[in-house]
Amino acid sequence: MSRRSPQVPSIVRARAAAAGPAGERWLADLPDTIAAVEAGWSVVVGEQLGGGTAAFVARAVTAAGAAAVVKIAVPELGFPRRVRTLAVAEGRGYVRLLAQDMKRDAVLLEALGVSLDRSGLAPETQLAILSALLRQAWTVPPADGEAVQDKAADLAELVQRLWEDLSRPCSEATIRYALGCARRRSGVLEPHRCVVVHGDAAAANALQVLQPRPGAETGFVFVDPDSFLGDPTYDLGVALRDWTPQLLVAADPGRLLRRYCQVLAANSGMDPAAIWEWGFLERVSTGLHVLSFGADQLARPFLATAEAITPHHSHYD
Numbered sequence: 001m002s003r004r005s006p007q008v009p010s011i012v013r014a015r016a017a018a019a020g021p022a023g024e025r026w027l028a029d030l031p032d033t034i035a036a037v038e039a040g041w042s043v044v045v046g047e048q049l050g051g052g053t054a055a056f057v058a059r060a061v062t063a064a065g066a067a068a069v070v071k072i073a074v075p076e077l078g079f080p081r082r083v084r085t086l087a088v089a090e091g092r093g094y095v096r097l098l099a100q101d102m103k104r105d106a107v108l109l110e111a112l113g114v115s116l117d118r119s120g121l122a123p124e125t126q127l128a129i130l131s132a133l134l135r136q137a138w139t140v141p142p143a144d145g146e147a148v149q150d151k152a153a154d155l156a157e158l159v160q161r162l163w164e165d166l167s168r169p170c171s172e173a174t175i176r177y178a179l180g181c182a183r184r185r186s187g188v189l190e191p192h193r194c195v196v197v198h199g200d201a202a203a204a205n206a207l208q209v210l211q212p213r214p215g216a217e218t219g220f221v222f223v224d225p226d227s228f229l230g231d232p233t234y235d236l237g238v239a240l241r242d243w244t245p246q247l248l249v250a251a252d253p254g255r256l257l258r259r260y261c262q263v264l265a266a267n268s269g270m271d272p273a274a275i276w277e278w279g280f281l282e283r284v285s286t287g288l289h290v291l292s293f294g295a296d297q298l299a300r301p302f303l304a305t306a307e308a309i310t311p312h313h314s315h316y317d
Contacts, residue, residue: 014293022075067111085227092215093136117203130239131267138195148191149228156182162288174310178284181277199226201235237278244301
């Protein structure tokens with residue numbers, strides 16, 4: 001007998017729909033998948049957690065009474081790679097992986113607390129924490145034979161295609177600068193300097209540990225890695241990508257963003273110009289990508305802040 005379907009958030013449903021027939025099956029089978037992981041891991045799945053965009057995520061309690069989190073991902077090719085990152089990290093800068101079921105794209109994870117973006121800490125403090133976490137995350141070794149990904153080239157193709165497909169929802173000047181950033185980042189890609197990046201190192205993806213432990217010296221750890229072999233400054237650009245509430249009310253959003261960029265550079269030892277360009281490219285590509293699956297309210301702040309920065313702040317001094 002099947003269970004009642006959980007209330008899957010609209011953005012997760014949209015991601016499932018984008019996966020085609022496999023995503024439709026994922027939604028239809030989700031109640032039975034939850035029951036299967038409960039039985040397989042001897043856990044009870046409880047309250048559903050918000051914030052995810054491509055997975056069902058819920059609290060769980062183990063047979064021993066310990067808190068944990070169950071995550072069942074929308075079908076995608078990268079899931080095994082992401083799970084490998086968590087397994088190899090063994091909790092160093094990342095959430096601890098307690099169990100995995102690759103047949104069902106499911107994992108059992110360490111329970112964590114509030115996300116860094118909801119911690120109440122100042123943006124500069126959050127950025128310093130992200131920099132420290134990334135230094136830990138970058139120590140995960142690549143898989144044997146793993147190829148370097150030219151993320152900038154991939155994002156350039158995405159930006160150009162979606163801008164046209166979505167009837168040009170932001171200015172040509174903004175797109176032109178984003179594509180220029182992509183060309184410059186692609187042109188200086190150095191494979192010998194590449195690391196296994198988190199791939200989505202935003203403050204929303206860093207969660208507080210419930211008690212101090214080795215590997216979580218900042219008090220936070222990353223969740224939901226995208227995990228690919230790439231330029232480490234890409235991760236710092238993602239960390240710079242957000243902060244739309246602060247930028248939208250700033251008298252000089254470009255100046256404020258430069259200050260945030262300098263914090264990341266100072267705490268990581270990385271080139272601020274590279275961080276700036278990755279951040280702008282990510283701001284535009286994220287806005288277009290989110291807009292492409294109908295999440296207009298999430299997308300517009302990214303594009304609005306990109307537009308505000310473009311006219312007078314199209315390079316990093």
